[in-house]
Amino acid sequence: MSTPLKLLCILAHPDDETFGTGSTLAKYHREGVETYLITATRGERGWPAATHPGFAEVARIRTKELEDAAAILGIRQVTFLNYIDGDLDQANRDEAIAQIVAEVRRVRPQVVITFDPFGNYGHPDHIAISQFTQAALILAAAADYTDPAALPPHQVAKLYYLTDSLPLKKLYQQIFGPLNFLVDDVIREAVGWPDWAITTRIDGDEHWERVWWAVACHSSQLPDLAKMEQAVREHHTLLLGQRTYYRAYSLVNSGREPETDLFVGLR
């Protein structure tokens, strides 16, 4: 029997998997690919300050929301790294990377997805997990690196960055207003990837309704679900159905032919 195809998403917060990679996960699950998720935090800070019930309670609520969404998307297993939301870039680097290496060596995926180097809109947690992931994939393949579980090396064939296309960024801004994120008193504006730089387009639009059900699981993050539903019904292809990626590296294919499958060269 041939080795099953496996996709691992390495992201930062509960809901990243749904808003970011939801249709991609749903599509590959339906095609029989095993899908896995590492989420670095439990989204502890994702709550209005005035009514914040404490980190432990928010973590409990958002863990459950993620587990519900993961079941809908067909994710086989969710692993938390148990960092605190907002603190990931302050984490002990060696420890974070070692945890990811152990998970990569345990799951043994051919394809990994993480955030782009801008963290999509400058979120320090997104940038941190992207950097940790890239370092971890190098070490996961290194025979002389011992992870905490002492697992055998594993070489991931392809790494993709989740990108926001310019049309998606424009639509987000139309619906939700400016996508600005204040870090150290500096405004970080969302970065849209130009069309020519996108290497890979994954069309999961036939699964958009399932992704919407997963979105609805994250109800603590959606104060105005009705407004969002209206936008999603109108623009489901761009908002939830299709996703764009940048092939950061590949050991199995190359060139500038646009890809429509993350597993090109591996099937």
Ligand SMILES: [Zn+2]
């Ligand atoms: Zn996030």
